[in-house]
Amino acid sequence: MDDQKRQLIKKYESNIILSGRSMLFFGLWDAFKFLATYLYGEGGELNEDLNVLIQAELLPDYAEWIIVGIVCLLLFSFNFYIGAKAIAYGKGRGKRRVWFLIVAGILGLATLVGIPYYFSDIKITDLDSVIATALMDVAFVYMVFDMIYSAGRLAAINKKRQMEA
Amino acid sequence: MLAAGGLVLFIPGDSYLLLLTFLALVLLFSGINTLIYYFTMARFMTGGKIMLYKGIIVLNFSILTASLVDVPRIYVLMYLIAIHAFSGLVEILRALEAKRYGGGRSWHLKLGHGLLNLGMCILCCIFIKHVKTVSIIYAMGIIYSAILTIAAAFRKSDLVYIQ
Amino acid sequence: MQEDFHYYATYCAAILAGYSHEESMEICYSAQFVDMCSKTYLASIKAPLSAATTQLQLEMMDARTDIIGLQEITRIWASFHFLPKDLYAKKKWRPKVYMNKYRLICGPNSDLMVKMVELAKGKPLQNVGIAMHVLADTWAHAYYAGTPSLVINGTTAEFYEIVQDGDGEKEIPIHFRHSASTPDDLDKHIFTNSLYQGNEKSIMNLGHGRAGHLPDYSFAKYRFYPAWGDYGDIVKDNPSDYYKAFCQMVYAMKYIREKELFFEKDTYHVPEVAPYRKRIDQILRKRQIIACDDWKAFGEELSGQTIEDFDIDRFKSEYIEVAEEHKKDTFLGKFIDGAIAHKAMVSNEISSSGSFLAGFVQVKIHDKISKS
Numbered sequence: 001m002d003d004q005k006r007q008l009i010k011k012y013e014s015n016i017i018l019s020g021r022s023m024l025f026f027g028l029w030d031a032f033k034f035l036a037t038y039l040y041g042e043g044g045e046l047n048e049d050l051n052v053l054i055q056a057e058l059l060p061d062y063a064e065w066i067i068v069g070i071v072c073l074l075l076f077s078f079n080f081y082i083g084a085k086a087i088a089y090g091k092g093r094g095k096r097r098v099w100f101l102i103v104a105g106i107l108g109l110a111t112l113v114g115i116p117y118y119f120s121d122i123k124i125t126d127l128d129s130v131i132a133t134a135l136m137d138v139a140f141v142y143m144v145f146d147m148i149y150s151a152g153r154l155a156a157i158n159k160k161r162q163m164e165a
Numbered sequence: 166m167l168a169a170g171g172l173v174l175f176i177p178g179d180s181y182l183l184l185l186t187f188l189a190l191v192l193l194f195s196g197i198n199t200l201i202y203y204f205t206m207a208r209f210m211t212g213g214k215i216m217l218y219k220g221i222i223v224l225n226f227s228i229l230t231a232s233l234v235d236v237p238r239i240y241v242l243m244y245l246i247a248i249h250a251f252s253g254l255v256e257i258l259r260a261l262e263a264k265r266y267g268g269g270r271s272w273h274l275k276l277g278h279g280l281l282n283l284g285m286c287i288l289c290c291i292f293i294k295h296v297k298t299v300s301i302i303y304a305m306g307i308i309y310s311a312i313l314t315i316a317a318a319f320r321k322s323d324l325v326y327i328q
Numbered sequence: 329m330q331e332d333f334h335y336y337a338t339y340c341a342a343i344l345a346g347y348s349h350e351e352s353m354e355i356c357y358s359a360q361f362v363d364m365c366s367k368t369y370l371a372s373i374k375a376p377l378s379a380a381t382t383q384l385q386l387e388m389m390d391a392r393t394d395i396i397g398l399q400e401i402t403r404i405w406a407s408f409h410f411l412p413k414d415l416y417a418k419k420k421w422r423p424k425v426y427m428n429k430y431r432l433i434c435g436p437n438s439d440l441m442v443k444m445v446e447l448a449k450g451k452p453l454q455n456v457g458i459a460m461h462v463l464a465d466t467w468a469h470a471y472y473a474g475t476p477s478l479v480i481n482g483t484t485a486e487f488y489e490i491v492q493d494g495d496g497e498k499e500i501p502i503h504f505r506h507s508a509s510t511p512d513d514l515d516k517h518i519f520t521n522s523l524y525q526g527n528e529k530s531i532m533n534l535g536h537g538r539a540g541h542l543p544d545y546s547f548a549k550y551r552f553y554p555a556w557g558d559y560g561d562i563v564k565d566n567p568s569d570y571y572k573a574f575c576q577m578v579y580a581m582k583y584i585r586e587k588e589l590f591f592e593k594d595t596y597h598v599p600e601v602a603p604y605r606k607r608i609d610q611i612l613r614k615r616q617i618i619a620c621d622d623w624k625a626f627g628e629e630l631s632g633q634t635i636e637d638f639d640i641d642r643f644k645s646e647y648i649e650v651a652e653e654h655k656k657d658t659f660l661g662k663f664i665d666g667a668i669a670h671k672a673m674v675s676n677e678i679s680s681s682g683s684f685l686a687g688f689v690q691v692k693i694h695d696k697i698s699k700s
Binding site: 015 | 212215222224226228231232233
Binding site: 202206210213219 | 479482
């Protein structure tokens with residue numbers, strides 16, 4: 001295998017591993033975003049629904065925190081799992097399965113589609129936090145598509161190597 | 166950090182605004198510097214892409230920090246507590262890594278510092294409904310962190326330098 | 329490289345090049361002294377601080393990392409330990425700020441190295457010793473730069489030692505730790521290196537810190553990914569490189585003694601070394617942290633004389649006690665002159681290439697040593 005191909009393989013593997021590690025961070029960010037919007041923002045409806053259930057004594061007082069905690073944990077775990085799969089893929093551990101790329105792609109696409117909606121009906125006082133959130137989502141989208149692109153290029157190079165062998 | 170702790174303890178009113186503004190500016194310059202570094206140097210480095218993500222994340226946090234000035238004090242406190250929880254976690258992980266790689270005795274101090282940061286955050290979460298209590302706990306936490314940092318500066322530590 | 333090569337191996341090379349025992353002792357002492365001559369030492373003997381050829385750990389901890397401090401660090405390390413291979417290297421799409429550091433990457437057989445050897449001709453033996461130290465280090469410290477830089481001196485965490493396995497070779501992953509006090513465990517392939525520092529100008533990113541002492545072990549053959557390599561790997565074959573370094577030292581010293589008409593790059597076939605190839609190879613490939621005893625035994629066999637162990641204070645009293653106007657005639661005085669001249673030459677070349685990482689240098693010739 002010539003040097004250039006080896007360098008490209010190393011580069012794309014490195015990109016995938018980095019993207020996988022970044023998914024862990026974005027998992028934390030998603031959990032934090034949910035918590036922030038629940039406490040101070042559009043989570044108000046969920047808050048109201050839970051309050052109704054609590055007041056009707058259908059749920060205990062601490063139920064809202066348990067539910068919020070579970071949702072945050074789920075959000076983080078989901079990203080963590082995809083990130084771990086990406087890292088394993090980049091390091092060549094086990095069989096190279098691509099389903100995590102499909103899931104990440106769907107997430108990325110959904111995030112990309114959702115970005116313009118941040119800017120509809122915003123108040124001027126909320127502009128700074130909206131920009132921060134949108135920027136983070138742009139970074140997430142870039143990271144996901146970089147991961148998918150790198151995986152695609154890696155697969156193409158490996159396929160070409162197999163054909164030449 | 167000592168000054169910040171004192172500020173929060175003795176001038177509880179607008180001290181958060183000053184803290185947040187200062188933090189936002191520091192993060193802004195750090196983020197921009199990192200991005201400039203990425204585009205001029207690190208993008209040619211093996212594994213340099215991490216600088217791009219680091220720069221974007223730091224820049225984001227600076228905007229986010231600046232956006233919190235018009236938010237009720239409790240949420241500001243929660244944000245600052247979350248930052249300390251995160252840094253406490255990182256400190257613990259670094260201490261465990263230093264212990265694993267035989268980094269002398271400096272890992273004890275790091276581990277203690279990290280655990281203290283986390284403990285402070287947990288205490289703040291428990292008393293979250295009593296804003297003044299949380300302010301005092303938070304202020305004492307960062308004053309103690311400042312004292313530990315100053316003490317660590319005077320400590321002899323192993324420096325691995327390959328000549 | 330370590331004392332085993334800079335002191336004892338340089339002695340062996342000097343003997344094979346035709347120098348006498350006393351001359352070889354002066355050369356090898358000067359070569360090893362390059363690793364000892366710090367500002368702290370110079371201050372203790374009231375010598376010009378500008379002659380510093382190294383920086384101690386404590387000096388590095390106190391070193392400034394602003395532009396002045398970085399220039400001072402680069403002047404010393406790029407001149408004496410990481411001589412740049414190609415100050416006019418070209419690489420596509422890289423801005424000047426990156427290329428300034430890239431061009432400081434050390435490597436053997438550079439134009440600067442040839443110029444250095446040519447300049448040592450007709451000069452005192454101390455200049456020869458300095459030149460031999462720098463020449464040897466171009467082999468050991470290849471692929472690293474004598475300026476703090478994460479994007480040049482950084483590496484990935486993947487290091488593999490290549491060891492013999494029957495008729496072939498196999499790769500064993502190297503594990504690094506960050507313990508200053510624990511020696512490297514050669515059997516378990518555990519070595520000490522410096523901690524990762526994300527700051528571009530941190531002194532932890534100077535030279536080969538991220539590879540630990542691997543470049544200084546003559547037995548080590550290993551593969552790694554340097555930060556400047558565009559995801560390409562480098563195989564560093566120290567036994568082969570050190571042998572070439574040894575041959576090149578003999579060839580260079582023969583040229584300096586006017587036993588060779590020209591000094592050319594990439595010349596390793598030296599008749600005086602050939603009979604001892606197997607012996608030298610054995611020393612180089614022996615898996616040990618330091619090979620002083622083996623090189624010393626070899627040197628004493630070659631010359632039939634006893635090689636005194638290196639003593640940093642051997643010439644100290646001579647320098648201190650003599651009058652000011654005669655200091656330049658002492659051993660250390662000649663070394664200091666040689667070091668200043670060499671540093672000025674290299675720094676001048678770096679600044680002529682358009683990089684100000686080593687600062688501006690005006691080369692002036694003095695009759696007297698001036699204190700800085």
